[in-house]
Amino acid sequence: MKPESLIPQSRLAELLAISTRTLERWRVEGSGPAYLKAGRRVLYRSADVEQWLDGSRRLSTSDAGDAHA
Secondary structure (H helix, E strand, O other): OHHHEEEEHHHHHHHOOHHHHHHHHHHHHHOOOOOOEEEOOEEEEHHHHHHHHHHHHOOOOOOOOOOOO
């Protein structure tokens, strides 16, 4: 695994324009992207984030898609 493919929680929150608390809540709910624990650090694989985003893609407001929530 390439270290550059791992995204720290704070960076992912910045990229998604959300708070780190939202990512924490998603982990508790199981509704966010898959993550890794390295000691106390939470890391996300870029491939897992891309897969999660693809699953969240919608074509219209009435499209239920593969909702994670």
